[in-house]
Amino acid sequence: METGTIDIDELAGGIDLYLTLESGQSYLWTRSDGQMYTGTRPEDAWYETVIDGEVIRVRQQDDQLVWQGTRDVEPLIRDLLRLDDDLPAILSTMPTAPLFEHARHYASGLRVVRDPAFPTLISFICSAQMRVSRIHSMITRLRETLGDTVTLDGRSYHAFPTPDQLAAASEETLRELKLGYRAPYVADTADMVATGTHPADAAGRSYEAAREFLTQFVGVGQKVADCVLLFSLGYLEAVPLDTWIRTAIEQRFPDADRGSYAATSAAIREKFGGEYAGYVQTYVFHYLRTTDAL
DNA sequence: CGCCAGGCTAGCG
DNA sequence: CGCTAGCATGGC
Numbered sequence: 001m002e003t004g005t006i007d008i009d010e011l012a013g014g015i016d017l018y019l020t021l022e023s024g025q026s027y028l029w030t031r032s033d034g035q036m037y038t039g040t041r042p043e044d045a046w047y048e049t050v051i052d053g054e055v056i057r058v059r060q061q062d063d064q065l066v067w068q069g070t071r072d073v074e075p076l077i078r079d080l081l082r083l084d085d086d087l088p089a090i091l092s093t094m095p096t097a098p099l100f101e102h103a104r105h106y107a108s109g110l111r112v113v114r115d116p117a118f119p120t121l122i123s124f125i126c127s128a129q130m131r132v133s134r135i136h137s138m139i140t141r142l143r144e145t146l147g148d149t150v151t152l153d154g155r156s157y158h159a160f161p162t163p164d165q166l167a168a169a170s171e172e173t174l175r176e177l178k179l180g181y182r183a184p185y186v187a188d189t190a191d192m193v194a195t196g197t198h199p200a201d202a203a204g205r206s207y208e209a210a211r212e213f214l215t216q217f218v219g220v221g222q223k224v225a226d227c228v229l230l231f232s233l234g235y236l237e238a239v240p241l242d243t244w245i246r247t248a249i250e251q252r253f254p255d256a257d258r259g260s261y262a263a264t265s266a267a268i269r270e271k272f273g274g275e276y277a278g279y280v281q282t283y284v285f286h287y288l289r290t291t292d293a294l
Numbered sequence: 295c296g297c298c299a300g301g302c303t304a305g306c307g
Numbered sequence: 308c309g310c311t312a313g314c315a316t317g318g319c
Binding site: 024025124125127128129130131132134135181182185218219220221222223224227240241242243244245285289 | 298299300301302303
């Protein structure tokens with residue numbers, strides 16, 4: 001086992017690990033105390049996952065991120081948590097309205113994640129009409145049932161299934177894992193990826209072309225595509241229009257409602273500051289979802 | 295019991 | 308193109 005630390009003071013804008021991993025962006029981590037998405041901050045608990053075949057354990061202790069891994073996973077952590085992002089610079093693009101001020105203070109230290117593309121694609125296909133905590137349980141079941149097992153220090157950890165592993169599961173199996181009507185979407189999309197069409201191939205295209213590319217996957221509309229672009233492929237301008245943001249538009253930005261998803265999306269992207277509108281949206285989403293601000 | 299959750303697809307006009 | 312019924316599941 002390798003271990004190490006990352007000084008939070010050296011990160012521009014620091015980090016709040018709890019907010020970053022429990023704000024409904026990433027569903028690939030679990031908490032060693034089993035209290036994920038219960039609204040409680042971990043005290044001594046670790047966040048744990050398997051990425052690229054490596055076990056990663058990380059927790060926040062005072063002014064450090066402490067990590068353990070099957071090898072030196074610090075570069076992996078820096079990549080996954082976007083530790084190189086200059087948070088103050090990004091948040092300085094937030095418009096000056098009370099909603100944004102509240103969200104910025106409420107979620108101070110939250111970083112947008114950079115998760116691997118295939119798990120993100122499947123996670124957000126599963127997210128349709130589903131609460132955050134339940135998306136996490138669905139994805140955890142997929143990992144524990146279908147993914148590789150990797151051990152660290154005598155304990156087992158589970159990777160998200162590969163496209164081949166997920167494609168090999170029947171729709172019936174996926175329904176037993178409580179995916180509901182999303183089971184055939186996941187099965188069909190896993191099959192597409194296993195046979196050569198990869199979501200990461202959306203990268204490099206213009207934002208709207210990348211979004212269109214992703215909608216070829218079964219169960220992926222424009223909203224899910226925006227989530228993949230923002231939380232995996234680094235399109236920080238992508239603003240997913242979910243029910244929370246739609247309610248906020250209705251109540252606070254009614255003039256941004258242009259009817260279609262694409263037109264409303266473009267309008268709200270400007271309302272949210274443009275280049276980093278998706279980053280801003282992630283703060284607003286977490287603020288709205290976990291308070292009674294609406 | 296009804297309502298809602300990080301929506302999408304297929305079928306219709 | 309836009310509109311809508313139907314779709315699983317569990318917590319409140």
